Amino acid sequence: MAGRDQVFALIDCNSFYASCERVFRPDLAKTPIVVLSNNDGCVIARSYDAKPFVKMGAPYFQIKDVLRQHGVQVFSSNYALYGDMSERVMTIIESMVPAVEVYSIDEAFADLTGIPGDLTAFGRTIRAAVYKGTGIPVGVGIAPTKTLAKLANHTAKRLQAHTGGVVDICDPMKRDWVLRNTDVGEVWGVGRRMKAHLDSMHIRTAMDLAKADPWTLRQKFSVVIEKTARELTGTSCLELTEAEPAKQEICSSRMFGKRLTTIEPIKEAVATYVHRAAEKLRAQNSLCKKIRVSIRTGMFSPEEVKYANGALIELPYPTNDVRLLTKAATGVINCLFRPGFKYSKAEVLLLDLRQPGEFTDDLFAESQPQAAEKVMGVLDQINQRWGSGTLRAGSVPAAPGWGMRREMMSRSFTTRLDQLWTVRCD
Numbered sequence: 096m097a098g099r100d101q102v103f104a105l106i107d108c109n110s111f112y113a114s115c116e117r118v119f120r121p122d123l124a125k126t127p128i129v130v131l132s133n134n135d136g137c138v139i140a141r142s143y144d145a146k147p148f149v150k151m152g153a154p155y156f157q158i159k160d161v162l163r164q165h166g167v168q169v170f171s172s173n174y175a176l177y178g179d180m181s182e183r184v185m186t187i188i189e190s191m192v193p194a195v196e197v198y199s200i201d202e203a204f205a206d207l208t209g210i211p212g213d214l215t216a217f218g219r220t221i222r223a224a225v226y227k228g229t230g231i232p233v234g235v236g237i238a239p240t241k242t243l244a245k246l247a248n249h250t251a252k253r254l255q256a257h258t259g260g261v262v263d264i265c266d267p268m269k270r271d272w273v274l275r276n277t278d279v280g281e282v283w284g285v286g287r288r289m290k291a292h293l294d295s296m297h298i299r300t301a302m303d304l305a306k307a308d309p310w311t312l313r314q315k316f317s318v319v320i321e322k323t324a325r326e327l328t329g330t331s332c333l334e335l336t337e338a339e340p341a342k343q344e345i346c347s348s349r350m351f352g353k354r355l356t357t358i359e360p361i362k363e364a365v366a367t368y369v370h371r372a373a374e375k376l377r378a379q380n381s382l383c384k385k386i387r388v389s390i391r392t393g394m395f396s397p398e399e400v401k402y403a404n405g406a407l408i409e410l411p412y413p414t415n416d417v418r419l420l421t422k423a424a425t426g427v428i429n430c431l432f433r434p435g436f437k438y439s440k441a442e443v444l445l446l447d448l449r450q451p452g453e454f455t456d457d458l459f460a461e462s463q464p465q466a467a468e469k470v471m472g473v474l475d476q477i478n479q480r481w482g483s484g485t486l487r488a489g490s491v492p493a494a495p496g497w498g499m500r501r502e503m504m505s506r507s508f509t510t511r512l513d514q515l516w517t518v519r520c521d
Contacts, residue, residue, distance in 0.1 A: 111201035171501035
């Protein structure tokens with residue numbers, strides 16, 4: 096339809112982690128599911144039918160019996176599976192719309208401007224294509240601004256039985272109904288503290304916020320809440336960001352699966368974290384000039400003696416060479432480690448990141464050899480083709496004894512050849 100105003104869609108996967116687990120477990124289609132954090136610590140995701148039985152963030156050791164009593168299936172986090180399924184979902188969406196902004200692992204904004212015909216029907220087409228291609232159910236919210244698209248998506252999920260998972264509020268009457276029937280706390284960007292401030296001004300619904308004076312909101316709070324209010328009236332203030340800007344720092348950090356008391360496994364862990372961080376560094380075509388490494392004991396148990404230390408390392412030249420980064424990071428552990436402590440976590444932080452050519456060292460400063468760039472290129476090509484970790488530094492173990500506890504983790508159905516889904520024909 097020629098001349099159509101700007102239109103956004105928010106496509107959001109329903110209970111994404113739980114949905115990923117269900118794709119390869121059709122027997123769990125009607126079973127409540129929760130997914131746990133690192134080391135099986137607490138609940139970080141719930142299927143819709145699990146929400147009445149467990150709160151988000153609940154420690155697993157406290158609710159084991161409750162989950163068992165209500166027949167809730169528990170999974171350890173399987174980030175390799177979730178990441179791969181996310182890429183598949185986003186690829187399908189990108190093939191159907193003019194432009195996409197991947198907002199998070201389970202949601203994306205799409206530009207529907209200029210797409211002819213009934214946009215609700217088009218939203219259902221996207222929903223059906225994603226489900227057919229991945230088995231992941233999604234909700235679609237359509238509106239003239241990104242903030243309204245978020246609200247439309249929320250309404251699509253909240254009223255799933257009536258909406259079929261798709262809501263278009265480009266029509267002002269439909270938009271006003273959604274605004275009147277949505278609590279202000281559900282508006283994108285309105286957190287718990289902001290909701291309390293807005294409540295004190297008798298702004299309790301999304302419609303109240305849309306009708307509030309934008310300049311007053313800006314002076315009392317910030318330009319962000321002013322833009323939110325303007326977006327709720329249909330004035331687009333937030334553009335689609337197709338290319339994510341390069342990160343200014345990259346962090347790789349994990350809790351150990353058990354307390355470590357010797358230096359060698361800590362070095363192995365740090366080498367592993369460097370390997371992951373360096374992959375991300377090369378993926379955004381950046382170089383790193385500084386690296387910070389830290390280790391610490393458990394900080395919350397009153398029975399454990401506490402210790403934490405870190406060090407900042409200046410590299411000889413900007414690099415994305417995992418060999419140089421690993422040597423620097425593991426070398427500094429000799430200075431940080433103190434015997435007699437039980438270590439629970441290590442962290443690697445890549446700092447001072449820039450694109451090649453952006454560093455302004457003097458004419459005679461050392462730079463990364465071309466041979467290193469070729470080696471890293473081959474490393475990435477092999478790992479992209481055969482799976483992450485196929486080719487790695489010798490200091491990175493394949494099955495570390497200090498690895499995270501993930502006793503209930505599902506198989507890596509889409510990323511490992513030895514764990515592919517098998518179908519028996521009896």
